Amino acid sequence: MSEFHWQRAVIKVGSALISPDGHQCSAKYLLAIARFITESREQGKQVVIVSSGSVAAGRSTIAHNAHPSIAEKQAMAAVGQTQMMANWSRFFDFPCAQVLLTYDDFHDRSRYVNIKNTLRELLNNNVLPIVNENDTVAVDVLKVGDNDNLAAYAAMVAEADTLIICSDIDGLYDADPRLNPDARLISLVENIDGGIYGLAGGPGTKVGTGGMRTKIEAADKCAESGIQTLIVNGGKGEVFDALLDGRIPGTRFVPTKTPDSAKEQWLKHTLIATGRIDVDAGAKQALIETGASLLPIGITKVQGDFMSGDAVEICHQGFPFAKGVTLYSAADLNAIKGMRSDDFENIIGYSSGEAAVHRDDLALL
Numbered sequence: 349m350s351e352f353h354w355q356r357a358v359i360k361v362g363s364a365l366i367s368p369d370g371h372q373c374s375a376k377y378l379l380a381i382a383r384f385i386t387e388s389r390e391q392g393k394q395v396v397i398v399s400s401g402s403v404a405a406g407r408s409t410i411a412h413n414a415h416p417s418i419a420e421k422q423a424m425a426a427v428g429q430t431q432m433m434a435n436w437s438r439f440f441d442f443p444c445a446q447v448l449l450t451y452d453d454f455h456d457r458s459r460y461v462n463i464k465n466t467l468r469e470l471l472n473n474n475v476l477p478i479v480n481e482n483d484t485v486a487v488d489v490l491k492v493g494d495n496d497n498l499a500a501y502a503a504m505v506a507e508a509d510t511l512i513i514c515s516d517i518d519g520l521y522d523a524d525p526r527l528n529p530d531a532r533l534i535s536l537v538e539n540i541d542g543g544i545y546g547l548a549g550g551p552g553t554k555v556g557t558g559g560m561r562t563k564i565e566a567a568d569k570c571a572e573s574g575i576q577t578l579i580v581n582g583g584k585g586e587v588f589d590a591l592l593d594g595r596i597p598g599t600r601f602v603p604t605k606t607p608d609s610a611k612e613q614w615l616k617h618t619l620i621a622t623g624r625i626d627v628d629a630g631a632k633q634a635l636i637e638t639g640a641s642l643l644p645i646g647i648t649k650v651q652g653d654f655m656s657g658d659a660v661e662i663c664h665q666g667f668p669f670a671k672g673v674t675l676y677s678a679a680d681l682n683a684i685k686g687m688r689s690d691d692f693e694n695i696i697g698y699s700s701g702e703a704a705v706h707r708d709d710l711a712l713l
């Protein structure tokens with residue numbers, strides 16, 4: 349078993365563990381996962397859960413035939429979501445928060461920033477966020493579609509270093525073990541290529557939706573973002589003892605970049621700046637020498653028509669020296685430039701915090 353180090357993890361728990369019989373929530377497998385989360389938090393680590401199971405949990409309440417329609421599944425999810433949340437909450441003596449998201453939310457820049465800020469605030473306040481897809485509004489193009497990929501997006505937006513996918517199987521095998529009894533467990537994947545994708549079959553149970561393919565897709569996204577992914581058997585209590593012991597009992601997908609380099613690359617090369625912010629000498633010095641966030645008090649000029657969540661170049665005397673994601677629109681920054689954070693609410697009617705560009709979302713050029 350390889351060694352396991354982490355500080356902030358997203359733990360994805362599939363339908364098969366939440367609702368093993370496919371009809372209601374069960375505590376059967378959650379106790380060991382909850383204990384792992386509680387003990388990890390006691391060690392100073394941070395956790396976000398991505399939990400499936402709402403459709404399965406609400407199934408018996410909504411009339412349906414053998415193949416429920418999308419609307420019937422959405423109704424099941426709406427009923428089951430509260431049951432799924434209540435099922436988790438009873439294991440913890442700290443508060444849990446419900447976070448329902450769609451594909452669109454991760455791909456809209458300002459919503460992305462809002463999700464990030466909310467998760468950051470929840471974690472800073474020791475709340476356990478529990479994420480699921482917002483099935484009421486998400487159909488087809490709006491849908492991530494499976495919670496493995498949703499968990500990868502959640503890991504990226506939460507800036508986790510680790511994604512732990514808890515399934516009903518020990519990890520990735522060299523063939524679907526339900527069909528091939530000689531299949532062997534792969535404990536380490538260093539490169540997610542076509543050969544790895546070729547190993548994946550579909551879901552193993554009626555309640556699961558993605559199978560191994562969506563887990564590999566999730567690991568692939570995470571590897572590119574500097575996040576390690578583990579696939580473990582969430583139905584075995586000893587798996588969580590091993591994880592607490594720093595051992596990895598399933599499959600580990602190694603990240604291809606460090607989180608910092610992945611983020612820096614994204615900020616510098618992927619994001620297209622839609623505006624420019626000029627700052628004074630003091631702000632430039634603070635950003636370069638002390639690694640500070642950019643505060644509106646140091647901003648002298650705002651150019652372009654950008655929204656909160658857009659990328660902007662940060663310049664001094666017209667020369668760009670940094671790039672980052674702004675938390676305020678161009679109009680609002682124009683109004684609060686040169687001001688202290690105490691004044692933001694009086695001037696623009698709200699405050700998104702003291703920083704115009706948070707240090708975490710800023711790269712020096």
Ligand SMILES: Nc1ncnc2c1ncn2[C@@H]1O[C@H](COP(=O)(O)OP(=O)(O)O)[C@@H](O)[C@H]1O
Nearest residue numbers: 362363515521523524549551552556558559560
């Ligand atoms: N190469 C493989 N290695 C392991 N499991 C595989 C593989 N190919 C397909 N599977 C199937 O994927 C299933 C897990 O996915 P899924 O049923 O969607 O569960 P979950 O609810 O945990 O997302 C396993 O039970 C297994 O039958």
Ligand SMILES: N[C@@H](CCC(=O)OP(=O)(O)O)C(=O)O
Nearest residue numbers: 362363400401402403495557
């Ligand atoms: N939002 C759905 C997720 C379904 C889903 O992706 O399930 P799984 O393949 O078990 O992770 C639910 O809560 O039932």
